[in-house]
Amino acid sequence: MILNIAVIGCGSIAKYRHLPEYAQNKHVNIAAVCDIVGERAEKAALQYDAKAYTDYKELLKSEKIDAVSVCLPNYLHAPVSIDALNAGVHVLCEKPMATSEEEADKMIEAAERNGKKLMIGHNQRFVASHQKAKELIESGAIGKIYSFRTAFGHGGPEGWSADGKDSWFFQKDKAFIGAMGDLGVHKADLIRYLLQDEFVEVGAFVETSAKEGTDVDDNAALILKSKKGTIGTLAASWAYTAKEDNSTIIYGEKAMLRLEDDPAYSLVAQYANGEVVKYELGAIQSNDEGGQTTTHVIDHFIESIQNDTTPLINGEEGKKSLAIILGALESVQTKRIYSLEKL
Template sequence: MAELKAAVIGCGSIAKNRHLLEYEANEQVEITAVCDVVESRLTDTAEVYGAAAYTDYKKLLQDEKVDVVSVCLPNALHAPVSIAALEAGAHVLCEKPMATSSQEAQDMIDAAERNGRKLMIGHNQRFVSSHERARRLIQSGEIGNIYSFRTTFGHGGPEGWSADGKNSWFFDKDKAFIGAMGDLGVHKADLLRYLLGEEFVNVAGFIENNAKEDITVDDNAVCILRTESGIIGTMAASWAYVPEEDNSTVIYAEKATLRLEDDPVHSLVLQYASGEVVKYELGQIQSNDAGGQTNTHVIDHFVESVVNDKQPLIDGYEGKLSLEVILKALESEETGKISK
């Protein structure tokens, strides 16, 4: 018998293709309630999973005694709904970016601590096999001192996979707060912090809407970042990469260069200064395209954290630090100065 009762609030694409599937596949979880303001989508989802259906998340939290809640809503709703769920006594897995401001993020952290609940942010890049292996190589000293990096995450845009297509909330600043930088850039900010084991002290952001018409958020962004020890590099996020997605990261170090998700076959390529090349086949990175890995490991890790009373790998503090990289990039674009 399942140990945990789960509710998924928001039944759009991320819930349909990730959260719901992965909860259903986890034997320790039973999906007992779902919520969405679009009744047709809600009804279909509730029928598939045999769950109670709600159009009002407050009523769901009042009526259903659930152990865990996934918040899969537009970015502007992440903080208020997560806080409500935490106050109702549920552990919360919130999609990224965790909030629209540093203060909102802190409010979520405070709510989790006040209620003795877990708060995890859905940064799935940390669970990718090539990224996990690269972190171990870096920490072991195998590649020596790191000097520089470049990372990018781009595809054709949310209209290709979002439940509402071109009418998606992703393109509306009031609901999304930020575009490609919030959708994709924050993933890479979190990954870089995880790989390098350092925080960024300087951020220069160049953020544009130059590819798509009739949207009120960015669709292309490039950031220059510097860590506390002086590692410098670039981070790009785009909704204008066609026809293929680019989700690659390259780390330039003293003894070797690490190429992550930069080769169609070998997800990790280690190029030593000696000329030796080591190639790893570690499975595909999770993708929105057909053929991407099904299990992101995010839900499994969240469930394990709750069941075994462990701190999640990406807790509220980690989510807030990754969000703040993006906030600094926005500040830099607005002021024309390097954010510190």
């Protein structure tokens, strides 16, 4: 079965991830693309032999579409996803899924009401080193998990976004949050996935210190506590100017796991008995590599539609990861540890 796909938003995430990965999937026909910048839409349409639109509502009304990717500024994720779901279309939405818990609930409700898939584009779960680490943790080889630290940072979206320094990423009314929404929510989702545990408390410090002329965060540090009592830190930054950091360290009773921390080995297991196991599992996707690596997000989304299965990161999962970021904002505003159990 060939699925007709549309991509709404033709910026960098669509250009380097969604469109080429849809094109590589033999079960997909890219039928339409949409961007308010007409030239951008036309260029993508020409490259993928699709029809160009500047109004997504017109696209949904005119085209026979099975599914869409929503690759838009954060404040548009919920309304556009809901419109697509109400039009009877499956939705893959970029992260963060929404700007509030209420928006997330409306997206989930729309998917359920219309019997359509809603998947959130958290790609960290599909990284080989992360999946292997989850296997080791589940097998008991690491023992009880005591702590963790996870970080995601680079020099900022101006080097990645289609609009550079003028990008919506730096405009609070469109982005809602900065590095936490761009990068931190990925790591919130990852650590939940690895530990198979939910977080109950968060304390945070959030600053705008590296980027001038913006009021969104560019440096964030979170302290998290899980239901099982595991504590750890999460950092998100647009100020890692020399090199991207996408590493995670898990500290366990029997071993320490170093993920994406060693330049040669994507996973290093250091056991308490002195044994060290190094895994070569392939490179993590990076902004620098464009289409040389795959996120596996697109293929998983298409498979979930074809097989009528629940996507690994459905709306509920996306909401739980978003809740950590929302809780961090509350912690900053109140200058208190924030309880996530009320979300």
